[in-house]
Amino acid sequence: MARVTIQQVAEAAGVSPSTVSNVLNGRTNRMVPATKERIDRAIAELGYHPNKAARQLRTGRTQTIGLIVPSVGNPFWGAFARELELAAMTVGHNLLLCNSERDAERERRYVQELWEDGVRGIVLCSSLPTLDHVADIVARGLRLVTFDRQAQPGDPENVISVSINNLVGGHLATSHLLELGHQRVSFVSGSLASVNRAGRYRGYCMALEQAGLDPAEMPAWTGADAPAFGDVEAAEVGRRAAHALFEDPATAPTGVVAINDMTALGLCRGLRDLGLQVGTDASIVGFDDIVLAELYDPPLTTVRQPIARMAALALEEMLDDTGEDPGRTVLLRPELVVRGSTQAPRVGASR
């Protein structure tokens, strides 16, 4: 129980604490090898481990980074959290996990608290359209990387963003359906009031326009009337959308672009409730490529986010101390993964 201190190590090795400290911090260049060896031995024998609180108090630095996600219960965020923690571990950093539950006030409180804890930086997976709620903390020096939220006008200047190119992603998903021959499509999302969602939707509209179709005639289903859904409940959004859109065969689309895989899976489930077959009766495209997309029956066509790469990148950008390109945004290119949930529409199904 009694923790061994640097002082005890110093005594055991017959040196001063500062020399031990030098060893601990790699300042070992002009040190007599025998001394270093004695110290190393003492450290090992006593089972000494530096006290991080003391170190942090003294240096003002930590090896801890904060991660704020909407909800780790969502497989996409779970996978991201895992990759980020893995990457952080390899460079000796810890991860403090926070679930914002898509609540601005919680998000703000977490950012504040992590900042007070002295974290090295924060990876914020925010769904919010502005960063006003954390701007003052960023101004005070917080190192912030936003994930899946391209930098916006009005954002603090030195916030780094790592994201997929949602515009391209939305376009990819939509033109895939159009190329299969779908003429009546829809875009299903919860609220569109988040940067990434808006981006995907713009990609959808752009693809329609390029095909000579009018987005106004195939608007997004945002479940505006529905209560606000949590993240894990994204699937419920999809299920409701399925009922709303497909109840009337006369107006039902033949293909749907879903805002993410959970929603897509909910859509599939809703279609099944209605006795419709995914793939043959209606095509569904997801977004993210979570593990379950491939497992589903039928396997889900989706826009893949290279999650491991993005996590590594987010960390790298956060830890980058060159001071170059403050406020930069890195957008990765998404990739369409075609599986069984999308097929050509039935003959006669499109008008």
Added chain:
Amino acid sequence: MARVTIQQVAEAAGVSPSTVSNVLNGRTNRMVPATKERIDRAIAELGYHPNKAARQLRTGRTQTIGLIVPSVGNPFWGAFARELELAAMTVGHNLLLCNSERDAERERRYVQELWEDGVRGIVLCSSLPTLDHVADIVARGLRLVTFDRQAQPGDPENVISVSINNLVGGHLATSHLLELGHQRVSFVSGSLASVNRAGRYRGYCMALEQAGLDPAEMPAWTGADAPAFGDVEAAEVGRRAAHALFEDPATAPTGVVAINDMTALGLCRGLRDLGLQVGTDASIVGFDDIVLAELYDPPLTTVRQPIARMAALALEEMLDDTGEDPGRTVLLRPELVVRGSTQAPRVGASR
């Protein structure tokens, strides 16, 4: 950027740091109200927040707890992490997240590191049969709660366990199949070398025996020859099992108990690869009741773990300072959720 200290607050309020500290720590009983008010105002005006590192160095206490899961990428662990973080937040605690990837050495390193960081305690979701690798740290005073791992002979005395009753769960799943009329069943898992898995398997065997069946004739499929799978890849275990078990219709079971939902979903996928229909051609029972179980097609019959309750309990037990019942185990009762993936076997399908 320049942090405001207790000293500055004291000066602003015209008192000494110790008095401010007293206010901070609620020792305000015999204090003149006017003083407290002046201090409160100073704190608010300066935007003061205590430095946690300094506080921790002084007191030796933290508000941080460690969580070690096999992988938050797995929806079950993601959901658990979320619930634990939510519960922790409500009592003012933070969560440090670690992924062991089911690796004993990593697990040990994490426990060690969290201990050195001075965490309040650790919730360990370990798959390992013994706790030998962390016993010395527990002996030095670490407050450890193991989750989903009932206390075992040889465990350190003061380790608290919170878990589902896996024996009952495995029995529940199996007798459900038997009651439907299945006579040829199987148990699909990765390695059984973990406490929870062994428990579920014993429940399976017990149910068989009670039905007059011989477990030796319907052994577990553990994919012993397969490479070790990570947690997210649990589905792959299921898929392989499907191919191995169902390739030959003459020996194929009519019902399968899967070690968890991810594996069950993989099984479903594998059956589909073989052109078999889940539910009608073969019944599958999962374990956990992750969100996707209900979304799947067909929806998965499964043994539900009351995750939110268990997370709250794990935290409560960890924070409990009455010193009563050291080394206690709390086992919650699982609940069978019957859905479409289990049906009576086809007539003639069972022999």
Added chain:
DNA sequence: GTGAAAGCGCTAACAT
């Protein structure tokens, strides 16, 4: 009812 003083364990000038 409030303040003075000591020190938690560590690091980094600076001195030798």
Added chain:
DNA sequence: ATGTTAGCGCTTTCAC
């Protein structure tokens, strides 16, 4: 090449 020293910001006896 190593040691001395002075805190980092906070809490907590112990005086007054």
